[in-house]
């Protein structure tokens with residue numbers, strides 16, 4: 001039922017492999033949703049390359065384009081409202097989402113984090129730094145978490161988690177690759193749950 005499709009915005013900063021996995025899942029699982037926007041704080045990134053290939057509209061929105069952070073926040077809220085966005089999916093978006101956006105889209109923003117929250121989350125815990133910290137702490141397992149976004153960094157309600165082992169031979173890079181592969185199935189599963197209203 002095309003008219004019931006939820007309108008999704010995916011926020012990215014880098015390669016966008018999670019964005020690709022979400023896009024594929026929407027199509028292959030015939031989810032009642034459509035990705036109608038790819039937003040990035042960077043003017044060029046792998047995520048935008050993929051969006052262009054698939055004719056998904058892109059928006060480069062950075063606080064550097066505005067005089068104040070408040071103007072930036074309001075522009076982001078306006079951009080999402082104008083496009084009738086129902087849900088925002090953060091997929092390797094390396095910025096904190098402005099509070100005004102979190103308020104306007106309360107319980108409608110999800111993030112994927114490359115560790116088992118509440119451990120290894122918070123300020124400075126992103127990308128490779130997370131995996132370096134997990135190995136340094138001597139953990140024997142790590143994984144990925146999908147959570148709802150609230151005003152506190154990485155602290156919103158967890159929607160779904162999946163574990164992977166940490167091997168004695170792991171480097172931050174090899175662990176990152178194992179977690180990323182796990183993310184590519186976890187995030188679509190969490191989206192399916194969100195769309196079914198079970199998050």
Ligand code: GAR
Pocket residue numbers: 012013014015016017018019091092093094112113114125126127130180183
């Ligand atoms: C993913 O591992 C994601 O969990 C992580 O960045 C990577 C993005 O990869 N996100 C964070 O660290 C957010 N705090 P991708 O661009 O290939 O999806």
